[in-house]
Amino acid sequence: MNQLEERILASGKVLPGNILKVDTFLNHLVDTELLEWCGEEFYRRFKDEKITKVLTVEASGIIPAYTAAKCFGVPLLFAKKAKSMNIGDDLYTSTVKSYTYEKEYVITISKDFLNADDCVLIIDDFLARGQASLGLLDICNQAKAKVVGLGFCVEKSFQEGAKAFREKGYHVESLAKIKSLEDGKIELV
């Protein structure tokens, strides 16, 4: 068992609706040592790939994507969920359905920052149904960028996202895999 799995078992909480709450260390209050380790571990698992950018979507994916990007020595690029005054008009966009927030939102990336020369590692904190990653894959496809892999801190293996990405042939690495959250109990794969 690695340190993220240990921490999930020790401090994670299960809420109704198969929600795993990890806000004491991952996505509200953040344990910096653990997130440094996540970046190093993503590096260890993808270090044989040629990577030019690490890509995520704001907000809770930003830190593990950042610590991974630092290990690879490449820039982090994060998709925005809202259109600001200063992002410009030359944008890739994709629509993402969020179950956690119960709404759809549009993610955007400036066309200046992603192109056919890029080899992209997608990183996020959670993989459940895979909606956010589908949006990022869609944008990489629009940019003709190559996706070399997808890395997640926590994978809910009992939901469809992980299976779907692996069946499509993507290199998927998840640092902690959750087999089940039934009866309020966290069971790892």
Added chain:
Amino acid sequence: MNQLEERILASGKVLPGNILKVDTFLNHLVDTELLEWCGEEFYRRFKDEKITKVLTVEASGIIPAYTAAKCFGVPLLFAKKAKSMNIGDDLYTSTVKSYTYEKEYVITISKDFLNADDCVLIIDDFLARGQASLGLLDICNQAKAKVVGLGFCVEKSFQEGAKAFREKGYHVESLAKIKSLEDGKIELV
């Protein structure tokens, strides 16, 4: 001149409305080496303060707040801009007016993570009118947490936020101070 100021002069762009665009290295595409330096520099400037948590608001404040928190060896806490299904109901909230996004939004922090024992360093990427920081100060006040200082990567010194916080007696440190963006030219303090 420090490395952030050099980078702003070399790669920053001025848009109409006194907007400084730094999306090639700070808040869309992110230069990890530069952001590590920002964290170290915040540590150097606040290292004599007792700090128990670094506080920011999603999304573009997260990385400099993270790299600072890592240097201090304390957790990062980031306020959320949207209410998710799993944040719970026991929340501190404050309303923030955003000029960049032309709207008001509510920021939230779980009451579990901030209390009267906390000594908080607030970090954000930009200080302009200071609205986001006012929201974070409001939440610290609700939690009776002590605010030991505010740190910003970029301060627009010609707008009212910096002056107002310093006049109230806060220890404010900004890694790059912009004197003027008039006529499309970036002038440092």
